[in-house]
Amino acid sequence: MGAMLPIEFGPRVCGHLESGVDREWLVPDGLGGYAMGTVSGLRTRRYHGLLVIAGETPAARRLGLVSLDPELILPSGATVRLGAHEWRSGDVDPRGFELLERFDLVDGLPRWRWRIGDLVLERDLALVHGRSALAVRHRLVSGGPARLGLAAVVTWRDGHGERGAAGPPPQVEPAAGGAVVEDAFRLAGPDWAPQGQWWHGVYHRQEAARGLTPEEDLWYAGRFTGALDRPGDSVSVLAWAGDLADEPPPADELIEAARRRNRRVVAAGKPTDEVAATLTLAADAFVVRTSAGPDVVAGYPWFGAWSRDTMIAYEGLFLSTGRADEGRDLLRAYAGALSDGMLANTADTGRPEYNTTDGTLWFLHAVARHVAVAEDTDLGAELLPALRAVLLGHLRTDPRAAAGGGTAAFRGARYGIGVDPADGLLTQGCAGEALTWMDARVDGEPVTQRAGKPVEVNALWINGLAAVAELADLLGQDAGPLPAARDRARAAFRRRFPAPAGWLYDVVDAPPPVYPRGAAARHDDDLLRPNQLLAWSLPHAPLDPDPATLRRLADALLTPLGPRSLAPGSPGYVERHRGGPAERDSGYHQGTVWPWLIGPYADACRRAGLPTDETFAGLTAHLSEFGLGSVSETADAAAPHDGTGTPFQAWSVAELLRVRPS
Incomplete structure (x- = not known):
């Protein structure tokens, strides 16, 4: 159709x-x-x-x-x-x-x-x-x-x-x-x-x-x-x-x-119904040609290219729409821009900013999905050295600093990003930086810094280790230390992240709120957020999903336009994404709905054997409510869940297109 x-x-x-x-x-x-x-x-x-x-x-x-x-x-x-x-x-x-x-x-x-x-x-x-x-x-x-x-x-x-x-x-x-x-x-x-x-x-x-x-x-x-x-x-x-x-x-x-x-764009995506056809054309808006080749605009009208958004949206924008050839060129170009094992988060500010923990891990995921869906082992072989270098860079420690303990012991990447030798989990964070996708700042200070070991970062870390090891095996190459690192991190994840509250910790080994100054004691943050969905949704997820836990998350977080970023009643919860820049940024990840999270939610439910066919009705209706034929960046946490942020957002469109039943 x-x-x-x-x-x-x-x-x-x-x-x-x-x-x-x-x-x-x-x-x-x-x-x-x-x-x-x-x-x-x-x-x-x-x-x-x-x-x-x-x-x-x-x-x-x-x-x-x-x-x-x-x-x-x-x-x-x-x-x-x-x-x-x-x-x-x-x-x-x-x-x-x-x-x-x-x-x-x-x-x-x-x-x-x-x-x-x-x-x-x-x-x-x-x-x-x-x-x-x-x-x-x-x-x-x-x-x-x-x-x-x-x-x-x-x-x-x-x-x-x-x-x-x-x-x-x-x-x-x-x-x-x-x-x-x-x-x-x-x-x-x-x-x-x-x-x-x-x-x-x-x-x-x-x-x-x-x-x-x-x-x-x-x-x-x-x-x-x-x-x-x-x-x-x-x-x-x-x-x-x-x-x-x-x-x-x-x-x-x-x-x-x-x-x-x-x-022609719609026909190339081979949509099975009117909604898929509409989303296929919506996806086309974000795929652009620059002097360096294909790239992705994160959202209209004010965003440019952001690597995290690009890699989260990659499968929906390219593989679900019949654009694998363009996607191959994009992945090759991004691999060539790696610096010390990291992708630049964005160059919208006028210079490349290497300040993301998860963007590079999403890149590993995007390459793995491309190889699997497009059956493109040639690209896998070409990029395997770069993928392996990313993981080995995160695994590296500095023996001269190891005796001192703490994040200073991790050579890894920038901003304290590296593997904790004590448990094999990925830790990250330093003063004044917000390195996960929850990256809003007010007056230069992060709202949700999430320093320590965030749940989705470690799910992506384990997924990346497994995916690259699998690719090496597929190509008949030695995976080196990656399988052992995967097994160790997965065992630590299963031991560390389940919380007494009945869901997963959002961050373990988090610094105290006065980080980086103050007491050295660390704690585990059990605020109910949707980040834990990745622990069940990724192809090489560290946990098998529990239906009862997913239902509890849905009760607290799910809205017609996707999951909230924080459960109602939690400290700092914000109902409306409104006001001036400081007010909006303060609530950006404090309850505000993010439609892109419908992807991890649907994947986790399917792995748990829960039905999802009725999950997408609100987002389908949204196609004619705000950015016409497209999906917004965010929405209010409280009913009627008015669209906010950019009216046309790449990862929102891509994830809905990817997970809607065909």
Whole structure:
């Protein structure tokens, strides 16, 4: 089956401001750039725009074309404004969404349909995959005649920032059929008339809710105008970056080509139902091409590439969608970037940051799954030396420091990451660092530091030892010390992690809360978190799942959108992922729901013989509630579990696609 879920809304959603702005659409360009906005057409984020252009990395984006605001000029001389903007005064003007009778995703691309009496106007848009190029088409469906004006509103700024009228306006130079803005992107369409005016005080309500600067000024660069004399007539505009002399093909061709490509992407994944087809196309948004080869955008609109997210999402994004060839290139490139046995966590900050304990272990898992699912022993043989070096690097100890005990005795990797000679478990952590996936900070201090021996890190460690030893055996090579290290760590895991509370400790040998200063005594942290799911879900999990324990976890943690990050009633539990940066980061892993954890949960349940078919209904419904056709990064811990974080998140999509029953 290739048909996707029908995602369509009538006037009750389109014309109701709160409903229309809560639902966002995304069109990616395959490079990390995108077009993005809301069903209503109102820009609610600084990130919304029609041409957002990726830079040297997917995270280095700049906003160019902000909007093309339609205005119909009727034979009577009356004008009907179909755009939508919110202003610092609180006014929303114009209110074109009140004339919307329908919004659809057509082959994954947005379509708006306005009705003014018997006149019906449709807007379609598409981006060229692999190029920063946009086509926007307005077509008269019925009624007419009319003339259509399109106000080109532009800026040129960092995607995370804002630009104001206190500085110089964007430089706009004439070009054939339109204009070039800041020597960065070009606009072309019918009957261009330059304008040149600041629009002051445009307001972004989502940024206000996130405690960030909600206002900016935009530049009204000019206006395109075309005739819509009879049904079927259209007025189109192109916008593109890169080679500004290389004008893209006509809008009709680009839009149809984009739809054909989306259908091919879906078909290549061989989906078995509409939900799988929708998730297959959603997964495509995150796979991008950079100068170094394929990579993964962790989430839109503000993330770039993060190795942990990439490796967790790898199987769903590449192996579940028929993209093993691209995945092979990605894994090879990441292996080449290992440094002292570690993957860089991200380079979004402008330089590689090697500050993750688990990202590298997820890399071992991704390679093992690739070899198993794609039956690609050639890649396994190529990468085996690198995988073995990672594990041996974590096993190494410094004999000169061993007499002193503690983490200083472990040579291992950075940040005190290494195997404890006392029990073979992996320990990690140092002052000011949060090295697991629960990595939020407030004022530079970790919220959930989890120094010591985290449960999922050690499950991944044992899984990695077993997977690489198995690969070596498959290739007829000596696994060396890996099997013994696996057996020792697994025995220690089974001895150390079961807690009297009836579940697994989240961290054993954790420092006291005043770490690293203060008492030397260590403790075992039994807060009920979902991290322990990996102890039962991984292919080489250290424990056999216990149905009673999983039911207890489900009772405390499971929501319609996935598991909470902390059980209600626990110290520090937060119901709503809301507020400014510090407030949001404080609750990021303190109850907030993470849909990606539906993967480990479903795997653990299946290994325990528990049914999962009814586990995914909430997430399926979520596909039309927030980021359309996709899955959000996070959600509130308390009902109704509103989506939060990025509306389009790679590992959320990938894990749901991977574990949904086919």
